[in-house]
């Protein structure tokens with residue numbers, strides 16, 4: 538029986554473990570943290586968006602710089618397979634109005650509990666507080682453990698070490714140096730699905746920090762995204778911002794700032810808006826006209842005042858133009874450790890067709906640690922689960 542070591546007990550590693558067990562391997566899972574899948578549990582805090590129910594070709598197009606190997610794994614274990622797999626664990630799922638798929642109950646913990654129990658019943662062993670630090674001269678895996686250094690010889694190793702954000706949950710990206718020292722090409726990490734910095738005035742933050750700006754359309758770098766976003770102390774984050782993060786990151790590269798265009802009323806065209814503002818009571822203040830004629834809420838009005846420094850134009854045509862393309866200056870990317878995910882990691886060229894490291898025989902990489910990128914919407918977890926399943930059932934044993 539082949540001995541498979543899985544390092545990293547996030548969704549990618551646990552799925553690799555399950556698939557390897559099904560192929561009859563003896564499986565040991567190692568993780569540096571005191572308990573497994575901490576980021577997965579965190580993802581479930583605001584609703585575990587595990588996959589998406591949209592049309593298959595649209596789904597495939599979500600992956601930035603798609604690689605045929607990733608596409609094949611997602612095609613083999615995609616949304617339908619993931620919902621069936623959850624159902625097999627007794628967790629039914631549903632698709633929200635946006636097409637995003639969640640487990641009933643929204644949380645990750647019931648799913649994780651049953652998953653770990655099934656892995657244990659299948660014979661997998663889980664070794665927490667085992668930080669992998671590399672290989673010894675004989676090629677054995679070396680771990681730092683509370684009982685000192687430990688060495689493990691395995692027939693195959695599947696690395697599922699995650700990206701480089703939310704390091705307090707275990708995904709610290711420190712593995713990149715270990716692999717680089719073995720000659721593995723690593724693309725630099727970059728924050729993805731991240732917030733952006735804005736120099737808000739103290740006045741705006743005092744009244745609107747944490748407030749959502751609802752139903753807007755954001756444009757940057759030739760991309761447009763409908764949805765909501767949130768005003769934070771550092772800038773902006775959430776829903777509509779994340780899908781633009783790759784485009785905004787590019788616009789910011791090498792520059793001190795870039796502009797995000799906000800359409801505050803995406804369902805009303807500019808001419809109709811100008812007509813409504815023209816018909817408004819001329820005696821009203823600009824804020825009152827915006828509230829009554831354009832039906833802007835207090836946070837949107839505050840945002841307009843912030844951007845124009847209280848000098849929004851009175852002329853209806855100019856005001857309508859601004860409401861349809863409000864330029865918000867972004868001064869940088871929020872710190873990588875706060876990003877939902879990271880781009881970069883093990884370069885695809887460093888991997889063979891089975892995602893085995895060309896530089897380290899019998900050692901495979903899965904999940905966010907490999908250099909692919911996708912927006913939020915369930916695409917991240919889908920790819921992690923699909924890669925785990927693909928490698929665990931084929932290459933890893």
Ligand SMILES: Cc1cc2nc3c(=O)[nH]c(=O)nc-3n(C[C@H](O)[C@H](O)[C@H](O)COP(=O)(O)OP(=O)(O)OC[C@H]3O[C@@H](n4cnc5c(N)ncnc54)[C@H](O)[C@@H]3O)c2cc1C
Nearest residue numbers: 545547548549569580586669698699707708904905917918
């Ligand atoms: C707040 C938040 C919300 C999110 N929501 C969603 C969502 O709704 N939908 C979605 O698709 N995605 C979401 N994500 C992203 C998703 O959680 C990640 O993409 C996913 O967890 C990555 O899985 P992974 O198995 O590749 O790595 P991880 O989940 O990061 O797991 C890696 C594991 O490796 C371990 N490890 C690292 N280095 C070592 C080492 N040297 N030795 C031993 N162990 C090590 C870590 O402790 C960790 O347990 C969210 C992320 C965050 C932060």
